[in-house]
Each structure stands twice: as structure tokens, then as C-alpha cells.
Amino acid sequence: MTVRIGVIGVGMIGQDHIRRCTQVLNGCQIVAASDINVQSVQKVFDQYQITGKAYDNGHDVIASPEVDAILVTSSGPTHEEYVLAAIKAGKPVFCEKPLAVTAQGCERIVKAEMAAGKRLVQVGFMRSFDACYRKLKTTLSSGQLGEPLVVKCVHHNAEVGDSYTTDMGVTDSMVHEFDIIRWLLNDDYHSIQVVSPRRTKHAHHGVQDPQMVLLKTKKGVLITIDLFVNCQYGYDIRCDVVCEDGIAYMPSPLQVPVRTRGQLSEHVNADWRERFIVAYDIELQSFVDNAKQQRVEGPSAWDGFVASTTAAAGMVALTSGQITPVDIPDCPAFYRKA
Template sequence: MKRTVGIGVFGVGKMGQAHVRRINDSLRGARVVAIGDPAPEFAHKAAPGLDLPDDAVAESITEMCARPDVDGILVAAWDGEHEAAALAAIAAGKMVFCEKPLTPSVEGCRRIIEAEEKAGRRLLQIGFMRRYDTGYQQMKQVLDSGRIGDPLLAYCMHRNPSQGERFESHQIITQVMVHEFDISRWLFGEEITRVRVDRSRSTSKAPEGLIDPLTAVLWTESGVRINVEAVCFGRYAYDIRCSVLCEDGDVALPDQLAPTIRDASGVRHEIGTDWLDRFKDAYNIEIQSWIDSVIAGEQDGPSAWDGYAAQAICEASAEAMGSGAEQPLDLMAKPAIYS
């Protein structure tokens, strides 16, 4: 078994560069030996700042997959590039980590699932990092133990200080709520069966025409109701909360990760403004887990099926946002390799 594996990172924007530094500076068992980007010239410009030689740049995902020193490929390119990159890596027999979304369409997710079925094993892990967060892990342990009874209701809140200039209303679902969709499936170990999306008065802090905030209601197979709130131009902080009411008590995500400050101004907690800071430890644990999978040659993290299920919820939610009606989910039969 190799002690150190070579990683190729395809997509070297903010997230991709953060992953390169994470792997090379903070994690064990791997080194980034190749980088690439849909715009190859961008990868060439990024290489010196990442302390990588110019010959580390692969001109395409095909070239990266063909390199013998690349054992695993991390896809952090823009969403529309995920499917082609993941399919190329799977075809080459490489372990692949793909940032969410798996693809921007249910059909694309199915093609990746079909590719893994053809390969006869799981090769892909999708980047749902909240599953690796200590607070969410503690919540799941309580729920799985059954000591506060069966879950009844859940509330998820996701507030961002701002978004990019080109941010559109549907992205509140596909870029923000998607995290709540996945973490709900994971916390309860059940699929979502139906969803409704409600609009409210939009904040004046959002660009004109943008719907913000947005709320959704989801139901699991056993009938747990999940209320999801998403705000994209909340201004004050990056604020993530989650709580679950059960028959004999409730459990909540730790509200603050920073220390309590007491001074002449009163008692307060500082709140972060950036998702990379809030989930730094979760990202490290997530990528280390994937590296360990590459070394072992066996994948066990969030799967292509999880990416497909989350995208199906996103598409049903987008339809519900347009129609105002409750939308059912009709998932394909779950392939055996994901059971």
C-alpha cells in the first residue's frame, strides 16, 4: 500500500486553491502533483502561487487522468464541468472527489451513477462537508442512539452575509439550501419524499429582483417535517443553525464555535463571515477521509447517489418555487453498489 498518493486538482479557483494548500500543508498521505482548470492558462498562472512547478499543470482533464503519478482527482471546477471531469476520472479508474453539486442536472447525476455501476464499484465521493463537522456528528449520534425518542420536526437555518454579483434566485436552492437537503437526509437516514417552497418579502439588501429569503418544507419517508430557511444577503454574518424536536427532547447544533467574551460592552460571541472559516475543520476531516480512501482503494464517503438525491430535491424545489405547489419526489431505484 502506498504511503503517499499523488492528487490532481481540476479547477483552481478559490475552493480548488484552498484544497491544494490543505493537502500539501495540513493533511497526511498525499501530495498535489498536478493541477488543471477548464481555462488552462489560469492554472499556469496559479501554479507559482501554489508552489507548484509549471510542469505540474495538466492542459485538460484527459491529460490529468492519463498521468501515472495521479492516483486521485479532486474536482473543484465550476458546476458545468463536474460531469465530464467525473466521468473521465471514473473511466480511467481513478478515485475522484467532486465538490457539490455532482452535476447541475438529475440526468447528469444518473450518467455518473451508470458509469460507477459499469465500473462495478464506487469511485466517487461528493463534497458534502457538513457530515464531517463535529457539531453535526454529535447531533447524529444523539438521534441514532434513540435516547430522546423518534424525531418529529427539524429546523435548518442558513444565513450568508452576501453573494456574488451574478447570483440568481434559483441558486438559493442549488448553492445554499442543497446543504440542508443533504444534511437532513444524513441526519435521519431517510430519503425526502415531497417538498414545498415559500417566498417571503425580499430584503432590501438583496439585488433588485432577487428572491431572498426563501423557505422550504420537506418531509422524509417516515413523516419527519423539516423547515429550511435560507438567506443570501443577511449582511451580519455566516450563521448556520439546526435543531431537531424528538418525542422525549430536542437536540441542536452548537450555536457558536467562538469563545464567550465578557467586557464593558456586555456578553457576546463573535460570529464568522466566511464558510471556509466556519467549516475549516470539517473540510480538513473530509479531504483526509477521501485521501485515506484513495490509499485504501475503497470509497466510503458521501456517494454519487447522495449527489443525485440532493439534485433531485433541488429540481423539485425549483419547480415548487415556480408553481407554489407541493412537489413529490420520485427517485430511481437505488443501485446495489450504494446499499
């Protein structure tokens, strides 16, 4: 069986998913797409030799009887509306980040999905599909190291543009850690603190960089996130998990060690594309494989809601400098993972 996919929004990320579904993934087919600019849909279809319906409106994509599953890759503020519509139509929907622009919007989606009675939404957090994180989780889940106590994350970017603000460190960058560490630990956050170290000279005017965030979970696990978005040397995502009986270190991506010119060295990833490119393929293949079986797994609307709520608390903590509570309701049974 082939999953027939409709795409809402054919900007950069939408086009990339169309290419992925057409040329890389197994078991799916693009049959419809929409964009405010409807001509751009046909252009993409031509490029990938796709025979499909082009709409100027996402709701037409969702309504199309030929469409089995939806990808929402339109602009952020439109996500909530389309995801709610897909839920109403009873169709599996993959929604790029953010699920909604506010925690309240995420909550509305959560409620609608629960009312629908089954999971229909996968949020585009790709890290849990990355081989490095997966291997780390496998090690932790084996139980050989006992309970986790402290998690130390590194999130370093070579540099960011001048539109990047201090706030975005919390809402755009660290939100990935907010999501993935919950996935790694099966635990929820209880408090958050933001600490501002000495500023790098490489930060744009007024931007606090680096930042150090401390989270505590309900079980008491301490998470530190060392965020440094102008670290110059490359894109570097790391995660050490200190457990009762040992430490597990997330492996770094494959690189060729070289001895030359007085040094033993290896390349550091330049950016997130290079680092996570394969994870995107696996993420969407997973959506397709589940859709075939009429189910949705992976990062849920609830996960999107929790990440959003944590980021909101992080913003308060950033301003106050205080240890700030993160109020996350108990996870409904509906969303609880085995």
C-alpha cells in the same frame, strides 16, 4: 503509502486544495495538475515547491500512471465529463459541487459508477465533516431521543451579491440542507413546498428573501428550512431535531463570550469560510485516507443525484407555491449505507 494526486483545474478552489494536500494533509502528494491555462499550473507548483506534471487537459491527468486519485475542481459544466473519465480509469475521484449541472448528468455518473462495480466518486458536500453536524448525528444515533419527527434548519447569510437570484436560494444555498438532512436522518424526501414570507428591504431588486421551505420525508419527518441570505448579522447555520423523547440542538462554533459596554456578547461567524474552514481539511483527509485503502466513502454520486433531483422539484415548488412531489427512486443496494 502516499496517495499521488492529480488536480483538474487550478482556479481558486483548485489552488486551495493543492495547498491543503501539500501543507496540511497527511499521506498525499500532488504529482500532476491541469488547467486550460497551463502556465497557471506551473505557477501554483512553484508557489508550493511541488515537482509535478503540468497539463492543459484534465484527461491527461486522469491517464497519468503516476496519478492514484483525482480532484475535479474545474468549472461546473466540465465536471461530468471528467468524473466519467476517472470512473473509466478506475481511479478515486473527488468532485466539487455540482457533480453535474443536471439531475440527468448525475444519473449518468451513477450508472457509470455502478457499472464499474465499485464506488469511485466522492462529492464535495463538506458539512458531514463538520464537527457540529457530526456531534449532532452522534447524539441522534445514540437512540436516547427516539425517532426524529421534525427538523428545523436555519441557513442565514449576512448578504449576497447582486447576481444572486431567488432560484439560487433553492439550487445553491438550500442544496446543502437537502444533502445534510438526508445524511442526518437516513431518509429520503417525498414532497417539498416553498413559502415566501415578507421581503426584507435588504434584498436586491426582484429577489424573494427570506424563503421558508418545507420538506417531508418518506417516513413523514417534516423539515423546515429558514433561508435568509441577507440577514445582515452574519453567517448562521443551525439545526434543531425534535424527536419522540427530546430535542437535540446542533452546537454553534466556539466563540469567546465577553461582557463589555453593557452587553454579554459573542461573535457570529462572518461567512461560510470562517464557519466551515476546518471541515474542508477533514473532508479531503478522509478522501485521501480512503484512497490509500482503495476505497471511497463520504457523499456519493447517488447523494449528488438526489440533491440535484430535490433542487429540481424545489424549483417547481417555488413557481407553483404548491406542495410538490419529490420523485426519488429507491436507493440502489450499491449505494446503501450500513
